[in-house]
Amino acid sequence: MALADTINDHITAAMKAKDVVRLSTLRMLKTAMVNKSIEKGRDLDDAEAMQVVSSLVKQRRDSAEQFSKAGRTDLVDKETAEIAVLDAYLPPAATAAEIEAAVAAAIAEAGATSARDIGKVMKAVMPKLAGKNADGRTISESVRRALAV
Secondary structure, three states: OOOOHHHHHHHHHHHHHHOOOHHHHHHHHHHHHHHHOOOOOOOHHHHHHHHHHHHHHHHHHHHHHHHEEEEEOHHHHHHHHHHHHOOOOOOOOOOOOHHHHHHHHHHHHHHHHHOOHHHHHHHHHHHOOOOOOOOHHHHOOOOOHHHHO
């Protein structure tokens, strides 16, 4: 079943269960997916739908960070609840060991020796972690640590 169909089924279930947070989050996700499909001029495949989910999670994390700096715990709680709902649709997160292994392989593959090669290494690492939920910031920090030696 396509991710869009799964989300539609879960929206129906959330309506029946009267789960307001889940319902509003899933409606927001569906809207973002519809907007992206209109932008592309075709239906999204599952990989593109995952990118939409991932970008929404990233937006929520950034918002929660900003709200926490401003002392708005009510909004932090709302964003955190939305992240929890959206995380269910993402693949499992890459472990630190998987990230380190992919970075080491990419450094060897790219022949990187200094911090100037970060771009080459990042370009090589990202495809290795495709299908895993890996935060670009975490990967970048790992690359910087590996190349700083």
